[in-house]
Amino acid sequence: MSKSKTRKTAIILCISIILMLVSAVATMVIQTGGGSITIKELHWETDSGFAMDGWLFIPGGATAENPAPGIVTSHGMYNNKGMQDANFVELARRGYVVLAQDMPSHGESDNVNNVGLVTSGLYQSVKVLADLPYVDKSRIGITGHSMGGMSCNAAIELDNQAEEQLISAVLLNCADATYVDADGAWTNIYGSRDAGIMAAQYDEFFMQDTDENGNTTLPKDYVQYNNAQSFLYFGTDPTGQELRQADTVYYETIDGREAVRVIYNPAITHPWAHFSQRATSAVISFFEETLGAPNPLPADDQIWQVKEAFNLVGLIGFGMFITCFTLLMVKTPFFASLGREEPVAPRTVSGKGKAWFWGSLLLGAIFGSAVYIPIMLNAKTFTVFYDGWPQSSPWGVCLWAAACGLFAILSMVVSYFAFGKKNGLNLKEVGVRISLPQLGKTILLAAIVICVAFGCVFFTDYFFKADFRIWVLAVKTFAVDKVAVAVFPYAVFFLVYYVGNSVALNCFNYNDIGGKHRWINTIIVAVAAVLPAVVLLLMQYLPFFAGGDLMFRDANMQVVWLFPMLVVLPVAAIISRKIYRATNNPYLPGIILGIIVTMISCSNTLTWSPT
Template sequence: MTDTSLRKSRFWLVLSLIVMLVSSIGASIVQTSGGAVKIHDMSWVTGSGKTMSALLLVPDGASSKDKRPAIVLAHGWWNNKEMQDSNYVELARRGYVVLSIDMYGHASSDPLQEGHEADAATGMYDGVKEVASLPYVDTSKIGISGHSNGARAANFAIPIDDQASTPLIKSVYLVDNDPIYTDADGEYVNYYGSRDVGVQADQYDEFFFRSYDKAGKELTAPRDYIGTPNAQSFLHFGADPSGASKRSSYTTYTKTVDGRSAIREVVNPAQTHPWGPFSKQEVTSLLTFFDKSLGTPNAIAPGSQIWQLKEGFNALGLVGFGIFLVAFATSLLHTRAFAGLRIARPAIVEKREGRALVWFWGGLVVSAIVSGVSYWIISANTAIGTVSFLGDPPVNPQGAVWIIALWAALNGVVSLIITAVSYLVFGRKNGVDLRAIGVLPGWKKFGQGILLGLIVVASAFLLVFVFAYFFTTDFRLWVLAIPTFTPNKLGIALIYLPFFLVYFLANSIAINSFSRFAIRGREWGNTAVLALANAIAPIMLVIAQYSHFFVTGDLIPGFGGINSIWLFPIVVILPVAAVVTRKISRQTNNPYIGGFIMAAVVTVVSVSNTLTYTR
C-alpha cells in the first residue's frame, strides 16, 4: 500500500509540473505571437517619484527608423496588469508597441498613499511619458485605454496632457466607465478636445452609465444609456444635446476640432462590467477604434483573435497548481521528516443513516443560510463598505481583502459552533472519538502538519516565480489569478491570514472529521456534496443578483455590484478547498494540513491581486 501510494503521489506530482510547464510555454508562445513580439516585465521609478511595474510588448521591426503607434493600457480597481492580456496580445501582434501598467497601489507598483487616490490617475500618464521616451514609438500616435478605474485614470490623464508643453495623447478608448460630460459648473463640455474617443458602455454595467436627478435618484439604467443626454452630448462633441438629432451606438461620428478631424463613438453590448476585459467583442471594438484613430501597422482583421488560447493555457496552469498542492503534500509524507503524519491506509468510510444523516444535512443547510445572509448583511453595511474601498492603513491596508476575510472568519466561527453542537448532542453519545477522527492529533503532529503545509505553499509559489521568470506568464482565468508578488505582500498577508485560518481550518475539520461518509457506497459522492455545499450560498447570491439585473435593468437594492463580483473567484475556490483538504486528510487523518495550505494560498493570492493603501 505504501509503495502504491508513493507511486501515485509521484505520478501526480510529475504531472502537475508538466501541466504548469505546458501552461507557461503555451501562454508565452501566444502572447509573443510565436516569438514575433518581445515582452519585458519592467519596473522603474517614474517622474512622480514612485515605482511602477508594467509589461512592455515590442513587435519585431519596431525601431528608430520604423516607429510604431503605442497604446498604454490600465486595469480596473483591485486588479493587475495581466488583466489586460486580451488587449495587449492582440494589439502587439498587430504591430503596436504596448505598455500594460500596474496602476499605483496595485500589484507590483508602489502602494497608493491614503488621501492621494488621484495618484492612481497619474500612473496612466507616467506610463504615457515612459512609452513616449522609447526611440521606436511614434509620439504623434499614442493612445490610452483602461477598464473601469483604468478608464477613470485615462480620463484624469487628459488635463495633465493638456498642460504639457507637447501633448502626447491622440486617442482614448474607455471601457466600462463614463466619459466626462460636464465642467465644474455642470455645463456640457468637450473635455477631450481634438482627441479621438471611443466608449464601451455595457448594458449591464454594475457601476456606470446611469443618469440621476438633482436629488441623486436614478433615472435610467445602463441599458438605456445611449438615449440619455449625457451620451448624446458626448456623441455631439460636448454640445448641449437639447434639440440636436439623436445619435446612435455602433456609429462613428467625426468633427473638425482645432483643425483636425476627431472621432466619437459608443458601443453598448449586452454584457456585464467584469466581462469587459474577457470579451471578444470588447477586443474587436478596441482594435477597430485604434485602427481608425492610429492606423494598424499589421493588417489583421479585428475579429481574428488568439488571446483565448493564452487564457486556456493560463487556466491549465491553475489546474496544475491545484494538483501540485495535493501531490507535493502527499509525496512529503513519504520522507523521513514527515512519515509520522502518514496513516497506514485511509479509513474505510461507512454510509450514514438516521439521526446522523439528519445532522449532516441540517448542518449543511444552516451553514449555507448563514453564509448567504451574513455576506448580504456585510455587503449592505455602509461603514464596512467604506472600509472595503479605502482600507484603514497600516492595520488594514487592503479593504477589499478585509471584507472577504471578515466574512470568512465569521463563517468559520459558525462552522465550529455547528460542529461542536453536533458532537456534544449527537456524536459523543454515539462513541465519536476526537482523537480517532483527527480533531486532536497531538501537538507534535499538529506542528509537523503546519510545517509540511508551509513547505508546500512556499514551494508552490516558488514555482510561480520560476515560470514567470522564464516565460513572463502566471496562472489565471478571468478574475482568479495566481501571480508573482513583491516582498511587502508577505507582511500584508500576515495581517489577514488569521481570518482565513479560522475559516479554512474550521471548514476542513467539519468536512474531514465530522462529515466524511459514503454516499451510495462511494466516498467521492460525499466529497462532491461537500464541495457544492461550500459554494452554494455564493452561487445563489450571484444567480439572484444577475437574474434581477437582467430582468429589471438594475441591481438588487442594497447588494452592491462589487460584492457580487467578488464572489466569482470564491465560487471556484471553495469547492477546490473541499477537494484539496479531503485528499490530504485521507492520507493523514489530520484536517489541519489541508486547511492551513488553503488558508495560506488564498491569503497570498488575495493580497497579491488587489489595491494596497499606505499612510
C-alpha cells in the same frame, strides 16, 4: 498510502508539473507572437515620487527608423496588469508598442495613500511610452478598464495642461467619460483627440443617467440618454438633436483635425469586459480606426482565448501539484507519522446522523448567504485611502470567511455534544485531537508545500512572463511587502475559515452518503461550500439581466468579489478531502489552503500606503 497509490500520486505530480510548464511555454509563445514580439518588464521612478511597473511589448517591426503607434493599457481597481491580457496580446500582434501598466498601489508598483495618486499613474506611463525611440509620438493611445478608465480621464486632464500634448486617442472601457465641467455645462475635455467608450449594457458601476422624470436609468439604456448623446455630439448639448447610435463612428473637425467619437455597447457585465471577445473587438476596432495598425488584422481574429485556456491548464496543474506534493511528502521518513497506509474511510451514519449532516450544511449555507452583505457594508471593505487596514477588499472577504469559520466551529461543538459523542464519534480517531509534536510537523509541512507551490509560480514568471489564471482568478507572484501585509489580520482570519471548514467537512461531514461512491459526499460538501456565493450572485444578477436593477446596488463591488470564490471554495473542499483521506489530519490541508488563498487575495488587490 500503498506503493501502487504512491506511484500513481508521483505520476500525477509529474503531470501537474508538465501542465504548468506547458501553460508557461504556451503563454510565452502567444505573448511573444512566436518570437516576433519582445517583452520587457519596466520598473521606473515617476516624477511624482513613486515607482511604477509594467510589461512593455515591442513588435519586431517597431524601430527608431520606423516607429510604431503606442498604447498604454490599464487594469481596474483591485486588479493588476495581467488582467489586460486580451488587449495587450491582440494589440501587440497588430504591431502596436504596448505598455501594460500596474497602477500605483497595484501589482508591482509602489503603494500610494490616496485614489488621486492611483489615477495619476497612467499619464506617467504615457510619458514613458513617448520617450521610446521606436514609438510614434504623434500616435499614442490609452485605454483603461473601470478605474483604469478613470485614470484615462485623469491623463487627459494632465495632458491638456502640458506644453506638448502626447495623447491622440482614448478608449474608456466600462468607465464614464467626463460629460460636464465644474459648472455643470456640457464639455469636451477630449478636444480634437479621438475618443470612445466601451459601455457594457450590464455594467454594475457606470453608464447610468437621469431620465426626464429625474429617475436613474439602467446601463442597458445608456446610449439613448443625454450623457452618451452629448459625448457622441463632441461635448455639445444634445437636446433636440437626432439620436445617435451605438457602434457607429462619428466624425467632426475640431481645431483643424478630424476627430472621432464612438460608443461600443456589448451585452456584457463590467468584470466580463476584460474576458470578452466583443469588448476586445471594440478595442481593436477603435485603435485601428484612430491610430492605424502596422499589421492590421480583422477585429474578430483573436487568439488571447488560447492564452487563457493555457493559463487555466496551469491553474489546474497548480491545484494538482499542491495535492500530490503534499501526499508524497507524508511518505518521506520525517513526515511519515502524518500519513496513513490506508485511506480514511467514511463514517457510517443513518437516521439522525443524516439529519445532522444535511442540517449543518444547510444552516452553514444560509448563514454564509445571510451575513455576507451586512459584513461588506459595515466593515470598510471599499475604501479610497488607508483606513484601518492596507487592503480593504481582502479585509472584507476574510472577515466573512472568519464568521463562516466560527459558525462552522460552533456547529461542530453543538453537533458533537448533542449527537456525536453519544453515538460513538471519537475526536482522536477522526483527527480533531492532535498532539503538539504532530501539530508542529503539520505546520512545517504546510510551510514547505506553500513555499514550493509558489516557487513554481515565481519560476514561470521569471522565465516565461506567465502566471496561472482564469478570468478574475489569478495565482501570481508578489513582492515581500505583500507577505508582510498578509500576515495579520488576513492570514489569521482566512485560517479560521479554512481550518474550521476542513475539520467540519472531513471530521464531521465525511460519511457514507453516496454508498460505495464516496465522491458523492465530496461533491455534496464542495457544493455546500460554494452555495452562498452562488445564491448571492443569482440574487444580484437575475433581476439585472431580466431588465431590472441590481439586487444589492450598494454592494455591487463586493458582490463582484464572489466570482473567484465560485472556483476557490469548491476546489478547496476537494483538495482538503484528498489530503485528509491520506493523513487523517484536517489541519494540514486547512493551513495550506488558508495561506495560499491569503496570498492569492493579497497579491491581486489594491494596497494603500499609510503615509
